[in-house]
Amino acid sequence: MAGHPSIAKHPNLDEWIEIAAGGRIIVHTGKVELGQRIYTALAIIAAEELDVDYERIEVRRAETGVDPNEGMTTGSMSMQHSGTAIRLAGATARRRLMELAAERLDVAVDSLEVEDGLVQSRDSNQSVTYWDLMAGKRFGIAVDEAVDIKPPEAHTRVGRTATPKGMAEIVTGRMTYLHDLAMPGLMHARLVRPPHYFARLKGLDAAAVERLSVDGVTVVREGSFLAVAAADEYAAVKAAERLKAAAAWEEGDGLATPELFEALTANERLSFPVAAGGAPVDEAVPELAPPPEDAAVTLSASYEKPYIMHGSMGPSAGCALAEDGRLTVWTHSQGIYALRGALARALEMDEAALHLVFTPAAGCYGHNGADDAAFEAALIARAIPGVPILLKWTRDDEHAWEPYGSATVCALRGSLDGDGNIIDWSHESYGDTFMGRPVPGRYDLPESRLVSTHFREPALDWPVAEPAMGAHIGIHRNLEPLYAIPRPRLVKNLVRGLPLRTSALRSLGAFGNVAALESFMDELAAAAGIDPVEFRLRHLDDERARDVVETLGARMAADRAGAEEGRGAGIAFARYKNVAAYCAVGIEVAVTDEATVRLHRAWIVADAGEVVDPGGLTAQLEGGLIQAASWTLYEQVSWNGGGITSRDWESYPIIRFDNIPEVETVLMERPGLPFLGAGETVAGPTGGAIANAIFAASGLRLRRMPFDADAIRKAALQ
Amino acid sequence: MTAIRLQVNGTAQEIEADPDTPLIFVLRNHLGLTGPKLGCGQEQCGACVVLVDGVATNTCVRAASEFAGAEIVTIEGLAENGALSPVQQAFLAEGAAQCGYCTSGMIIAVTALLRRDPKPGAAEIAEALHDNLCRCGSHRRVLAAIDRLIEEGA
Ligand code: FES
Ligand code: FES
Numbered sequence: 001m002a003g004h005p006s007i008a009k010h011p012n013l014d015e016w017i018e019i020a021a022g023g024r025i026i027v028h029t030g031k032v033e034l035g036q037r038i039y040t041a042l043a044i045i046a047a048e049e050l051d052v053d054y055e056r057i058e059v060r061r062a063e064t065g066v067d068p069n070e071g072m073t074t075g076s077m078s079m080q081h082s083g084t085a086i087r088l089a090g091a092t093a094r095r096r097l098m099e100l101a102a103e104r105l106d107v108a109v110d111s112l113e114v115e116d117g118l119v120q121s122r123d124s125n126q127s128v129t130y131w132d133l134m135a136g137k138r139f140g141i142a143v144d145e146a147v148d149i150k151p152p153e154a155h156t157r158v159g160r161t162a163t164p165k166g167m168a169e170i171v172t173g174r175m176t177y178l179h180d181l182a183m184p185g186l187m188h189a190r191l192v193r194p195p196h197y198f199a200r201l202k203g204l205d206a207a208a209v210e211r212l213s214v215d216g217v218t219v220v221r222e223g224s225f226l227a228v229a230a231a232d233e234y235a236a237v238k239a240a241e242r243l244k245a246a247a248a249w250e251e252g253d254g255l256a257t258p259e260l261f262e263a264l265t266a267n268e269r270l271s272f273p274v275a276a277g278g279a280p281v282d283e284a285v286p287e288l289a290p291p292p293e294d295a296a297v298t299l300s301a302s303y304e305k306p307y308i309m310h311g312s313m314g315p316s317a318g319c320a321l322a323e324d325g326r327l328t329v330w331t332h333s334q335g336i337y338a339l340r341g342a343l344a345r346a347l348e349m350d351e352a353a354l355h356l357v358f359t360p361a362a363g364c365y366g367h368n369g370a371d372d373a374a375f376e377a378a379l380i381a382r383a384i385p386g387v388p389i390l391l392k393w394t395r396d397d398e399h400a401w402e403p404y405g406s407a408t409v410c411a412l413r414g415s416l417d418g419d420g421n422i423i424d425w426s427h428e429s430y431g432d433t434f435m436g437r438p439v440p441g442r443y444d445l446p447e448s449r450l451v452s453t454h455f456r457e458p459a460l461d462w463p464v465a466e467p468a469m470g471a472h473i474g475i476h477r478n479l480e481p482l483y484a485i486p487r488p489r490l491v492k493n494l495v496r497g498l499p500l501r502t503s504a505l506r507s508l509g510a511f512g513n514v515a516a517l518e519s520f521m522d523e524l525a526a527a528a529g530i531d532p533v534e535f536r537l538r539h540l541d542d543e544r545a546r547d548v549v550e551t552l553g554a555r556m557a558a559d560r561a562g563a564e565e566g567r568g569a570g571i572a573f574a575r576y577k578n579v580a581a582y583c584a585v586g587i588e589v590a591v592t593d594e595a596t597v598r599l600h601r602a603w604i605v606a607d608a609g610e611v612v613d614p615g616g617l618t619a620q621l622e623g624g625l626i627q628a629a630s631w632t633l634y635e636q637v638s639w640n641g642g643g644i645t646s647r648d649w650e651s652y653p654i655i656r657f658d659n660i661p662e663v664e665t666v667l668m669e670r671p672g673l674p675f676l677g678a679g680e681t682v683a684g685p686t687g688g689a690i691a692n693a694i695f696a697a698s699g700l701r702l703r704r705m706p707f708d709a710d711a712i713r714k715a716a717l718q
Numbered sequence: 719m720t721a722i723r724l725q726v727n728g729t730a731q732e733i734e735a736d737p738d739t740p741l742i743f744v745l746r747n748h749l750g751l752t753g754p755k756l757g758c759g760q761e762q763c764g765a766c767v768v769l770v771d772g773v774a775t776n777t778c779v780r781a782a783s784e785f786a787g788a789e790i791v792t793i794e795g796l797a798e799n800g801a802l803s804p805v806q807q808a809f810l811a812e813g814a815a816q817c818g819y820c821t822s823g824m825i826i827a828v829t830a831l832l833r834r835d836p837k838p839g840a841a842e843i844a845e846a847l848h849d850n851l852c853r854c855g856s857h858r859r860v861l862a863a864i865d866r867l868i869e870e871g872a
Contacts, residue, residue, distance in 0.1 A: 035817025170818035173753020173793035180752035362819035626855030
């Protein structure tokens with residue numbers, strides 16, 4: 001555990017744990033709560049190491065300058081980062097508290113016992129609490145990375161479901177989201193967006209603007225950036241409509257409307273071979289050679305996925321207050337320190353004059369409009385100094401302006417020998433970037449990742465993405481199969497000239513890559529006449545991987561998955577990024593007479609290392625499965641030259657209660673093993689398992705998402 | 719500006735507002751009841767749902783003035799004498815929320831459904847919750863909470 005990244009940056013124990021008044025313990029984390037129950041898991045870990053009741057632990061919402069900078073809350077890394085850091089901090093704090101107690105009670109440290117923060121000595125009848133010992137003082141020592149942490153067999157809290165932090169507030173409506181902030185003098189703001197990315201404001205009816213100001217509305221204009229603010233929220237809503245009617249736009253060429261999947265493979269692109277370990281290398285891509293001579297079977301197939309949305313239930317929002325040269329921003333960004341840097345650049349302010357406070361919003365599942373809205377709130381706030389500005393995007397803003405998950409094409413070819421072993425494999429993945437976050441240090445102009453920098457004056461150019469070259473990043477996440485395949489040919493293609501704005505969406509490229517390669521595994525298994533579970537096991541050496549696949553197979557067999565007339569079951573497997581959680585998914589479906597896919601049952605088997613909060617982990621896995629099922633069956637962003645046409649929940653349908661499968665989740669018990677993040681692991685296997693289940697149920701092999709009635713009918717005609 | 723009289727969570731309220739103001743803004747901004755959420759403003763997602771005379775009703779489009787004389791109950795008004803309502807308890811017990819943004823609307827919709835039909839079947843449940851969207855995928859837990867309530871006969 002040496003060299004923990006969060007501890008290296010924030011070595012002081014006081015940066016992590018505070019023994020606070022009122023019998024509370026405050027835990028600081030740089031990670032943010034997005035509905036993934038990270039605060040619950042961190043509180044359990046802290047309670048365990050400190051030997052206090054879980055209820056005493058409060059996890060603070062991160063704030064710049066106050067809480068640790070742990071980078072982004074992304075990539076299912078929070079448990080490795082913050083979970084491990086807080087475990088070490090908790091153990092260091094406990095050891096220190098024992099030393100203080102021994103001194104105070106004048107007994108030996110090893111005579112001490114703790115229960116819920118009450119320290120007692122077996123050698124005397126005296127006791128003292130953590131709060132007496134600290135009495136508002138700070139620890140003043142460093143977190144010891146070599147501290148003894150509790151052995152798993154001594155755990156009484158880790159591994160047991162706790163009532164999630166915030167759940168009582170949620171069910172009573174008392175949870176404060178960013179959208180709910182109230183401050184004296186606060187003004188509500190709304191934007192007036194251009195029709196699309198490339199439109200420019202060419203005229204604004206001055207008389208209409210004047211009438212708005214007479215009505216007490218402030219109009220903010222910077223170039224083509226337009227917003228309104230009013231004390232009353234509904235007045236702002238109506239003012240935005242009036243301002244919209246008063247604005248004329250120069251639309252230029254509009255959005256490009258190529259045949260999407262053709263453009264993905266035909267456009268100019270940067271191509272890199274991906275080496276063992278999952279990182280691209282800056283070398284020429286090897287030609288696809290003819291299949292090996294001893295190949296008994298060779299198959300080729302392409303799998304296509306359209307642009308999909310984060311589709312947060314709460315449109316993005318930002319709140320900002322500009323006062324005395326300083327700017328405070330309340331934001332639901334996944335990276336408040338990175339956003340602070342980008343805002344400082346965009347606003348030409350000193351970072352030290354910016355204070356960002358994380359405030360929760362609806363689940364985001366990646367890079368949605370949070371950062372953009374924070375910047376826009378700041379622009380408005382600077383125009384109306386001294387007044388807190390609460391900007392809310394509308395549903396239309398959110399649908400049309402969030403950065404989508406890229407459309408992708410995965411082209412696979414594979415060969416089997418006469419015994420059904422894979423002897424040759426090629427997988428080329430084509431897509432736009434998943435790396436669109438405004439992160440200083442990652443790009444030259446991080447602020448150009450904030451939408452409104454393209455509309456204010458001087459307008460920045462839309463960024464051209466650099467290829468990400470790390471292992472399992474972006475387009476090539478989970479491009480490398482975990483299966484034992486000799487020298488697979490793996491190619492990442494960062495495609496240029498695609499029409500829509502894209503960035504990180506839950507699991508990045510892994511969803512498309514895993515869904516494709518797991519569909520292809522089934523196609524190969526069928527060609528060889530081998531059972532899909534057996535076929536995967538043949539190609540898996542990793543014991544933990546074998547375990548989840550075998551367990552899934554056994555469960556589904558016991559539950560007679562797919563046995564009922566008209567139903568079919570499929571499976572898929574992946575280890576997220578080939579280093580995080582293992583996950584095997586089974587799905588049972590029927591294809592209805594209306595050519596829709598009905599999800600009947602689902603099974604998830606996951607090995608996420610040591611499990612801290614089984615309830616939270618299960619909820620993450622189930623939720624991820626339902627969301628990925630929605631992507632797979634229903635979703636695609638549509639547009640035309642005039643802009644995005646998926647602008648509400650009618651034009652961009654998502655899954656509803658009428659198609660929620662029963663889900664059985666099995667968590668492998670791995671006490672003492674490192675935490676493996678799990679929030680994203682289930683997405684790819686879900687897509688693959690649905691495709692495979694549809695094939696089992698109907699004989700139709702679908703390769704272009706979404707698998708809606710159109711797709712089923714088309715496939716049936718072929 | 720006109721005076722709008724409303725009966726909210728058992729209390730008579732009088733608010734000065736533009737008579738067209740959708741009920742959601744009055745609840746959230748004038749009365750400080752921020753449990754109902756603005757999700758779409760188009761009667762498509764169910765985040766803003768409250769009980770109106772016992773019926774789950776969207777509040778993001780219809781003017782507050784149209785609700786005069788009706789009994790409005792928001793999520794904040796479900797608890798009685800400080801005790802969570804059975805539906806709230808079931809959601810809590812099942813962990814039937816992730817980010818929680820849709821949850822207020824879900825709890826209200828389930829409350830209305832079970833008052834109407836204490837033993838709904840799967841089809842009735844799907845129908846009643848058809849316009850309650852959730853992006854986190856909390857559906858399975860919400861269904862578990864409903865099962866628990868049906869079993870308890872609450
Ligand atoms: S906010 Fe009213 S239904 Fe969506
Ligand atoms: S719990 Fe997040 S939208 Fe439903």
